Amino acid sequence: MPTIKSLDDLKNIREQALKKQQLKETTGKIEVIVGMGTVGIATGARETLRAILEKIETENLGDIIVRQTGNIGLDSFEPIIQVVLPGEEKVTYGKVTPDMARRIIDEHILGGKVVKEYQIEG
Amino acid sequence: MRELALHILDIAENSLAANADQINITIEEDLLGDILNIYIQDNGRGMDPDIVARITDPFITSRQTRKVGLGIPFFKAAAEACDGTFNITSEPGQGTTVAATFKHSHIDRMPLGDMAGTMLSLIIGTPEVHWIYQHQVNQNTFEFDTQPFKEILNGVPLSEPAVMKYIRETLEEGIHNVRCNHDTELMYSK
Numbered sequence: 177m178p179t180i181k182s183l184d185d186l187k188n189i190r191e192q193a194l195k196k197q198q199l200k201e202t203t204g205k206i207e208v209i210v211g212m213g214t215v216g217i218a219t220g221a222r223e224t225l226r227a228i229l230e231k232i233e234t235e236n237l238g239d240i241i242v243r244q245t246g247n248i249g250l251d252s253f254e255p256i257i258q259v260v261l262p263g264e265e266k267v268t269y270g271k272v273t274p275d276m277a278r279r280i281i282d283e284h285i286l287g288g289k290v291v292k293e294y295q296i297e298g
Numbered sequence: 299m300r301e302l303a304l305h306i307l308d309i310a311e312n313s314l315a316a317n318a319d320q321i322n323i324t325i326e327e328d329l330l331g332d333i334l335n336i337y338i339q340d341n342g343r344g345m346d347p348d349i350v351a352r353i354t355d356p357f358i359t360s361r362q363t364r365k366v367g368l369g370i371p372f373f374k375a376a377a378e379a380c381d382g383t384f385n386i387t388s389e390p391g392q393g394t395t396v397a398a399t400f401k402h403s404h405i406d407r408m409p410l411g412d413m414a415g416t417m418l419s420l421i422i423g424t425p426e427v428h429w430i431y432q433h434q435v436n437q438n439t440f441e442f443d444t445q446p447f448k449e450i451l452n453g454v455p456l457s458e459p460a461v462m463k464y465i466r467e468t469l470e471e472g473i474h475n476v477r478c479n480h481d482t483e484l485m486y487s488k
Binding site for chain 1: 304308314368369416419422446451455457458459460463464466467
């Protein structure tokens, strides 16, 4: 089975990423955490996470660290995501569909404004 | 859960909860033998024999002693409903292996589903973990090992958009290629 992509491609990607990093050295990291417990998975957390990854990829959003974690402990609000902007309090969102996740990226991560209607007490 | 890929994601979460830093996920599809095998093997903290013995019973589960709920009983039931088997082996300090077999053509077998999505979620979401994904269909195998990629990236994060695109496409193409020539399930569902 031939592999289509080569590791050389990845080396080129690395070079370009490093150049980009040097251009904007001081910006802090934004963190997005997705809850991936059994309830989260059963209610669509993987699709929510995928929507976030897709948006990062298609809109070329660097400096966002996406992590996943186990059960966040608020089963009835799954899928849950948490957003941490540098120097700010963690914001928890509940029942996050892929569409909601895209809006949270636009308004909160890119726009700096918490999407209050999706927010829950974390 | 509607896909085996979601069950696999859920079982792998148990491995992460057990502090594993190397997790092997293996899918074997033997279409001539009509068998689908799924293995999730980790090097996490493992479990004592008495916990292993009870772990598949949802009614004896105790949330206080370990972080396992309905995920394992669900997966076990899914396998056993398809003339399959389910087995957990574990040793404290050594790790845990979950093995499930299904009759590939069983009418109740849920589709494998979006394995690329499951692996992408796990790989990007836990950059510190060494993932090895192997997917064999008859004599063809696709393997994705995160270690060589991370060595080349040498500190450039996996969530860098171009890196993510590379990983996503490698997974999607690899899994598609290994399955597309054989799988009647894909022919029916797509």
